Amino acid sequence: MSKLEELIQELCPKGIQYHLIGDICDVLTGGEAPPESIKEKEPQGEYIYPIYSNGLGDNALWGYSKTFRIDKPAVTFSSIGTIGFPTLREAKFTPIIRLKVIYPKDANKLNICFLKYALEIVQFEKQKSSVANVNALMIKNIKIPVPPLEVQQEIVRILDEFTVKTAELQAELNKEYEARKKQYEYYRDTLLNNNAEIPKIKLGEFAVISRGGNFQKKDFVDNGLPCIHYGQIYTHYGTYADTTLTTINEEAYRKSKKAKKNDIVMAVTSENIEDVCKSVAWLGDKDIAVSGHTAIISHHQNAKYLSYYFSSNAFFKQKKKLAHGTKVIEVTPNTLANIEVPLPSLEVQNRLVEVLDNFDSICSDLNIDLPAEIETRQKQYEYYRDSLLTFAETGHIMPQTDRQTDKQ
Template sequence: MMKPNFIEKLLDAVEVEWRTMEDVAVKISSGGTPRTGVSEYYDGEIPWLRTQEVNFGEIWDTGVKITDLGLKNSSAKMIPANCVIVAMYGATVGKVGINKIPLSTNQACANIQLDDKIANYRYVFHYLSSKYEHIKSLGSGSQTNINAQIVKNYPIPIPPLKVQEEIVRILDTFSELTAELTAELTAELTARKKQYTYYRDKLLTFDEGKIVWKMLGEIGEFVRGNGLQKSDFAESGIGCIHYGQIYTYYGNFAYQTKSFVSPTLATKLKKAQKGDLIIATTSENIEDVCKPLVWLGEDEVCVSGETYVFKHNQSPKYLAYYLQTPMFFDYKKQNRTGTKVIRVHGDKLEKFKIPLPSLTEQERIVSILDKIDAVTSSITEGLSREIELRKKQYEHYRNMLLSFPKSEVEA
């Protein structure tokens, strides 16, 4: 591992000149978009880069290809390999990439072709990557877009090329090691989740003739949530759960809420009691829709629209685990409505058949799955934390290597 004194020695007495990106570039350009709807302009052989494909890495291919005719009849233009590309619009604004093949881009990409006698392109890539938050903050408008002039005027410290190359060597090595470790940890995480899913589905698979199967509507009642908006949240009061939070905040079970509403509003809202399932019935994808959340808190909790509260007399955790199996996934896939916004209505949920062993057997299955779930969650948290630490370690050394005394041009 690098030590600070090594970095200090590397940068000791190094002369650094602060220049703008335009000063160190042969050319900075943006691209264009061939007119959509003209079939002759698309599905060709020319790679055409969009900003959503710029994500702090090397770019070896693009999702969309255009034709020679599309290139000639638009502002799109070819750029050589090893340009540093900065996303200027949209969700990826400020992100940086390097094209490893000649390609064209849309107008939302700032394409920086570096003067290799002044600046190493990978040095510039690492430096601009380290300034992502600052570059993004220079934007304006609802999407905080930046423009080519901001990129051209952006200041960059330029040490001698030999120093740039050594910084690149160190950061590339560190980046590769971080990427390899992250890939290994991610693969381990994926394997653990698959293992958990395998045992869960195995425990919840029953032969049709050896157990009682009943529709959910036969063992409980679906109560539709109502009225609650995120704008209704209060600092304190009665606990509440908005359907969107079921996807973004909660796991499978909850004992307390993240949000609250006033006691006055609470009187008008539908509520879940301990042991009820709160099922989110609207999502943008089939995987998430109908995610169940078991409410295990002692106090009743208010729920929003786009949810159903399922009141029943079975083991709540058993039901929640079963509603995560491939059997339920196939059912909701067949009974969904909508495309962009996907819903499963209560009358369909009522007809879903579920195997019902005795309550004692349900609790036995739950106890096993709870243990597997706890181990999987612990491993997931540990691996995720390790991945994040490795990324922060890389960023720490990158910032140390790229920290130079500031100049007037940077200010």
């Protein structure tokens, strides 16, 4: 920051000029995909030039073509739906679907990376239309600070360095989480499957397996009776639960299949083999309605023990043999009866659950802490970025408190 302050004092002591994007940049709008193009995620043969639509970063990649429209470094800016997300594009490409392309008229006066960072802090008022959109005129009327090139380059250097360090920290945190997760899975599988003396009993011999069914998402209400929809098992629930995410109306509840305390609710339909047969042990006192595409497993064992087993590698190998389908993967509930489960005494099950609960708690804490740490770093980055790109009339970088007051 001291070097940046020195540059500002030396090169622009009287202040920083602000310019309209339309005065210093060309703004183009994407159109249709070239006639010779392919909708692929990787280049194929002569189709080597990427085609980008609206979206965030690499998610904006639409496909590839033999030709290109933009042949210079530019910033793309989503203008419909997912508004914003300025992305630096340095290779030749073609924009489509109203994607905006912005590049300096004079690269000796405006650094393309500085332009990208400046566009990150732009905010538009919400449009009244059902789909948010930004037109070229709105972008041309954006006003950004344009300090001397040396100042721009120093700001870019600082933000690039901060971005790299943030990415490195995020990668390190993710690596730590994955290592702990694998460690947990190893101990879970070892505890549940590595004892030859524990008999393996077919599920159908000690449990009753029935189908869930009847209610749908349209039956959800704010203050109703508890329910679990099969899709929530993938996204919301862990190994066990005693409260539900949603409730349904009384009529739908009355007609629905129900799970009682200690039952296992298993999703038997999914888009992939990993999620199919994902399970949650219901530990709440009240019976819950269960949607279709599920199996309800009633038993007299430790429900958490069974749910832990249904997330183990040994169970994965068994369910994989039962699964069928391509786009939609299914396991027929009655075939689950042949699944073999290592079934020690209830006393041993209880001890194993106590150990696994401790491991599970550690992983859950990491899963909560990781996104929180990443969010903190993102906010820290945004704070410094906004500070670096907001100038007072004197040309000095504005203090945070003054900048907040100015925006208000």
